[in-house]
Amino acid sequence: MPCYLACENIEIRAGYSTLISSFSLKLHSEQVIALTGPNGCGKTSLLRVLAGISRPYKGKIVVMGEELWPENLIKNEHYAVFLTNIPSMLMDHSVLWNLEFYTETYNLKLPLQEYEKALAKVGLQGREKQSVRTLSTGQKRRLSLASLYLIKPNIIFADEPTNGLDQAGINLCIQIFHELSKENKSSILIATHDEKLIQWCQEKIPLENYIPKPSILKKTVRELL
Numbered sequence: 001m002p003c004y005l006a007c008e009n010i011e012i013r014a015g016y017s018t019l020i021s022s023f024s025l026k027l028h029s030e031q032v033i034a035l036t037g038p039n040g041c042g043k044t045s046l047l048r049v050l051a052g053i054s055r056p057y058k059g060k061i062v063v064m065g066e067e068l069w070p071e072n073l074i075k076n077e078h079y080a081v082f083l084t085n086i087p088s089m090l091m092d093h094s095v096l097w098n099l100e101f102y103t104e105t106y107n108l109k110l111p112l113q114e115y116e117k118a119l120a121k122v123g124l125q126g127r128e129k130q131s132v133r134t135l136s137t138g139q140k141r142r143l144s145l146a147s148l149y150l151i152k153p154n155i156i157f158a159d160e161p162t163n164g165l166d167q168a169g170i171n172l173c174i175q176i177f178h179e180l181s182k183e184n185k186s187s188i189l190i191a192t193h194d195e196k197l198i199q200w201c202q203e204k205i206p207l208e209n210y211i212p213k214p215s216i217l218k219k220t221v222r223e224l225l
């Protein structure tokens with residue numbers, strides 16, 4: 001199975017403090033991994049770094065065979081989709097408009113039936129003309145999931161993808177991820193607190209293991225003060 005993403009010795013900082021250190025990973029096609037850990041431990045920060053949105057303080061990231069930093073050399077920048085923890089959409093535009101707009105950023109111009117099919121798969125059939133502002137939280141989440149059916153990326157970075165979804169929505173999310181990993185050979189990296197989703201993943205990486213321990217020097221100074 002091809003390796004879509006490999007990272008070595010990643011260190012991420014927020015201001016002067018180190019969030020994550022010595023993190024390494026190999027993500028192959030069809031592989032589904034959950035990143036877990038308490039609030040604020042750095043799951044979103046790590047996903048953003050691996051997706052090339054922000055830069056690590058240290059370490060090497062190779063995506064689709066190309067190094068991500070210092071210079072992003074990836075020719076096909078449409079290899080990945082990042083599902084943000086709060087779906088970002090243009091609220092006063094319609095469901096269909098948002099979906100078309102998003103896929104066009106991937107240079108995809110698809111026939112109307114493809115959009116309708118994707119919307120039907122996530123339970124939003126008949127809502128093409130509805131303004132996104134009037135969708136519920138879970139429906140907005142479903143709309144962001146519909147884009148995966150159209151873009152079919154190699155890698156999906158999903159930040160808390162089941163937030164706001166009911167049980168049927170959580171099952172749907174798992175079904176979509178399952179279909180994409182099997183049929184499209186997508187690899188999926190998910191930051192989540194959702195036990196059901198974690199159980200479904202093939203592997204779980206607890207990020208607590210990568211939070212640096214306070215150094216002996218700092219501890220001694222603290223004890224002296």
Ligand SMILES: Nc1ncnc2c1ncn2[C@@H]1O[C@H](COP(=O)(O)OP(=O)(O)OP(=O)(O)O)[C@@H](O)[C@H]1O
Nearest residue numbers: 014015019037038039040041042043044045046191
């Ligand atoms: N741009 C930033 N500047 C300074 N600190 C930041 C920045 N982004 C994140 N942080 C800090 O980094 C830490 C990790 O945040 P992050 O969002 O990665 O955590 P998380 O594990 O995804 O949390 P949650 O489970 O609550 O979603 C937090 O303490 C946060 O305040």
